[in-house]
Amino acid sequence: MGAMTPIDTLSGDGQFPCYIATPQGDPKAAIIVIQEIFGVNSGIRAKCDHWAEAGYLAIAPDLFWRINSGTDLDADVQAEFETALDLMGKFDQDQGIRDIEATIHRARTAVNGGKVGCVGYCLGGRLAFMTAARTDINASVGYYGVGIDGLLGEKNAIAHDVMLHIPTADGFVPTDAQAAMHAGLDDHPKVTLHDYEGLDHGFAAEFGVRRDEAAATAADARTTAFFKEQLA
Template identity: 55%
Template sequence: MIEIDALDASGRFAAYLAEPEGAPRGAIIVHQEIFGVNPGIRAKCDYWASLGYLSIAPDMFWRFAPGYDVDPDQPEQMAEAFEVRKKFNPNKGVEDLEATIRVAREKSGGGKVGVVGYCLGGRMAYLSATRTDAAACVGYYGAGIDGLLEEAHAIANPLMLHFAEKDHFIPAETVAKIRAVLDPNQHVTIHEYAGVDHGFATTSGSRRDETAAQAADARTEAFFAAHIG
């Protein structure tokens, strides 16, 4: 774990750091779901490090629930997480991502930095594409992107979005709305996965769909290899 200074000087927040064995080919920031920097998110960082990237997962709930870490397969913890995430301020979240990007760039020797996020993190990956200088961003089943499409004109670097066909949080008409705005943008690529629900690419647990997760993750790996290094 490392600590990162908040840009607004309000404090420092923890972040999980995974480093590759050799010189980093770049850096990838992993944005948590609403369940915190839990074992699944840390495992994703470790995987990116195994591919040669420096990887950081910042504690995005540090302002109101520092160290939050719950299991979505536990119904009571799932319900609690939906209440906790109501305190999250996405504008402050973007600031914290920007602070993390700066640290990741420094620690990777000035390399390019990408952002990947899941659920809440999928929306924040989209905002990273519209509000930060991240070299490439990937969002998995990002809820709420449809309410932020007025920012789409600011996307200047590659963005990939993954959506589930049977997502009970993001219905097909919402994905269609997002496509109508983003498909014409040459920087944006959108993939949909038939027959799966929200959370299909989680590291483990009941929500994971192995076939869809492997397909989406392969696309993400190729995307970052092309745009980060």
């Protein structure tokens, strides 16, 4: 359904690849799918295809393009998991947000000035929160975002609604970090947090051993309803 397509950087001095899935007919709105540390892999592309089937223009920017070409890794293969961790260590998150902002501009133009949302996973969940605080994105969803407790100083800049999915047994987000997220965000008028008891990081991965079918289905239903309301 989709294809890799170049998008201009925010400064206009280069281009980076994005997977773009286009719906049949005019799109309702646009959704930016923000990658895990494994790149724009089959799971992220499948999520874009799902949103396109639901009537949205879906775009997944390759945020690792400056440090590695065509990152497409499998979380279930240990060597590829270690490669992903290495890439994460080299990744400039602030630059990544600028690339997401460039993607927002492209998406908004493609939907004739309509609304644009984002949904991210793992690293992408963190970046979705940063995007909510630093750009004019219309709605943001983060699944098991890492290190959001360290970003709470930016919460007052959030102007549009945010939904966060938090597995309580996340090996990358300890209980004290989860408690800090709740303490800092539960009373925020624009932020909704959902806990998933006993589940680990990656429970909504499209493919592989990390996926928990029941929880992924429940979380995705919440996300679908959220975007239906916020991007109308």
